[in-house]
Amino acid sequence: MVMIRDILMYMDRVYVQQNNVDNVYNLGLIIFRDQVVRYGCIRDHLRETLLDMVMRERRGEVVDRLAIKNAAQMLIVLGIESRAVYEEDFERPFLAQSAEFYRVRMNLFMYLFLNNLSEQFDSHYFYFSSLLKISRDCI
Numbered sequence: 001m002v003m004i005r006d007i008l009m010y011m012d013r014v015y016v017q018q019n020n021v022d023n024v025y026n027l028g029l030i031i032f033r034d035q036v037v038r039y040g041c042i043r044d045h046l047r048e049t050l051l052d053m054v055m056r057e058r059r060g061e062v063v064d065r066l067a068i069k070n071a072a073q074m075l076i077v078l079g080i081e082s083r084a085v086y087e088e089d090f091e092r093p094f095l096a097q098s099a100e101f102y103r104v105r106m107n108l109f110m111y112l113f114l115n116n117l118s119e120q121f122d123s124h125y126f127y128f129s130s131l132l133k134i135s136r137d138c139i
Helices: 002-019 024-037 040-058 065-078 084-123 128-138
Strands: none
Touching (some): 040 084, 065 084
């Protein structure tokens, strides 16, 4: 193992610089990214697992936040000086899921607010026309 390490270190110092090619570490990242992480079913499973963990936490369940953070960091590192892997494999679906989640939450809160407003209208000071305008403009 020591001999292999020494050969690879020599390649990085001499061959890589002379031939203007990626170093051994980056080549390893590229191979791992393309052959493992971006392999169809693994890519999909990783994405779905991360999105599921985020959704479970939003529902109040306890999840391993460090695992989510480490997986996201791995995707960033696999981009090699770019966030493309992270953005394509996780961020875009995460943002889409988040937009849908908060759209549903907003509708629920608006429904609860309008019900509360209706009760206040009945018992306090709002004019009925104001309640109709708020309902129309907010939904």
